[in-house]
Amino acid sequence: MKVEWENPVFRDVSFEQGSGETVAVKKVALPFEQAVAYIAGKDQRPLLILRECYTCSGTDDALLSRKGGNEKTFVYTKWFNCVRVPATVTEANHPFHNLFAGEKPPHLFVCSADGKNVRPLKGDQSMLELWDVLTEALKRDYIRDPAKVYKDLVKLYMEFDMLDDEEEMLLGQAYRELLNKGGDSKKLPKLRKKLDTVREKREAGLKKEKVMLDLQLRAAQKKQAGSSEAGI
Numbered sequence: 001m002k003v004e005w006e007n008p009v010f011r012d013v014s015f016e017q018g019s020g021e022t023v024a025v026k027k028v029a030l031p032f033e034q035a036v037a038y039i040a041g042k043d044q045r046p047l048l049i050l051r052e053c054y055t056c057s058g059t060d061d062a063l064l065s066r067k068g069g070n071e072k073t074f075v076y077t078k079w080f081n082c083v084r085v086p087a088t089v090t091e092a093n094h095p096f097h098n099l100f101a102g103e104k105p106p107h108l109f110v111c112s113a114d115g116k117n118v119r120p121l122k123g124d125q126s127m128l129e130l131w132d133v134l135t136e137a138l139k140r141d142y143i144r145d146p147a148k149v150y151k152d153l154v155k156l157y158m159e160f161d162m163l164d165d166e167e168e169m170l171l172g173q174a175y176r177e178l179l180n181k182g183g184d185s186k187k188l189p190k191l192r193k194k195l196d197t198v199r200e201k202r203e204a205g206l207k208k209e210k211v212m213l214d215l216q217l218r219a220a221q222k223k224q225a226g227s228s229e230a231g232i
Contacts, residue, residue, distance in 0.1 A: 001074035003060055005050075005084045008039050010095035029097035036099070036115035039083050043113065044219040046141045048080040048134075050108040051100045052087045062107040062123035069127060075150055076134045079142065079215055080110065110137045113219065142215035149212055156209055160202065167198045 010030075030038065040047060050062055063077075064070045089096050090105065100106065107123025110133055117140060119133045138146040170191055177185040 001071065003063065003074065003077045003082055005082050006039075007084055008096075010038065027093045027095060029093060029101075030095050032098045032101075033115050035096045036111065036113075039096070040081060040113045043081045044217050045079060045081040046110060046112055046137045047083060048077060048108065048110050049083045049085065049099060051085055051089055051105065053107070054087050056123075062121075063130070065127050071154070072131060072150065073127070073134075075153055076131070076138065076146065078213060079138055079146060080134075081113070110134065112137070112141055138215065141218055143218055143221065144215040146215060149215065153209070153212055156205060156212070160205060163198050163202050163205070167195065167202075170195050170198065 029035075036047065039049070048063075050060075052058070053062075056062055064073060085096050085099065088094055089100050091097060099109075106120035109118055109120040111118040117137065119137065121130065121133060125133075135146060174188060174191045174195070177187050177191065181187075
């Protein structure tokens with residue numbers, strides 16, 4: 001498992017008067033709300049925004065525990081729009097500077113897609129503190145309870161592990177049959193059938209995972225309800 005990070009780059013260009021060519025606009029820090037809106041785009045998931053520093057650049061050290069036990073964190077981040085901005089964000093003219101303004105800016109924070117409900121984290125927080133903040137954001141912005149879904153997902157991922165082990169074992173057996181007896185081995189058809197069954201179970205599990213991961217965004221529900229009312 002890994003965190004699926006977005007690495008946004010702010011692009012703001014304008015047409016040079018009379019030439020028809022585009023020129024870069026002087027870099028300035030966007031107001032906090034505009035920076036969040038630019039990063040979020042049309043994605044209504046809550047945001048998890050991490051600021052790299054010059055010692056942790058390219059790593060997830062500010063989010064993950066070096067002692068392990070990060071499985072819950074990995075799963076919970078699936079329900080966030082995870083964004084990583086470079087260490088240069090601390091420079092006053094960086095477009096996203098106001099996300100981490102101040103003398104002692106946090107290392108990361110979570111907030112709703114509209115920039116409200118900001119919860120900062122220092123980067124050296126305990127896993128329990130991190131999970132509390134993530135859970136609070138998920139319960140606020142989603143309808144379904146992430147804790148209940150997480151438990152069900154753990155069971156599903158254990159099934160995936162068992163299927164992976166079974167597939168590896170069957171592939172090994174099939175390889176040995178081919179090596180020793182060639183394509184005429186009488187065991188190969190049975191082994192192929194078992195492999196097909198394993199793969200069918202995995203496909204069914206992936207479909208189940210997709211349904212389970214849909215916690216149902218409250219913002220999307222409100223938007224849908226508003227569209228229905230407007231059509232009446």
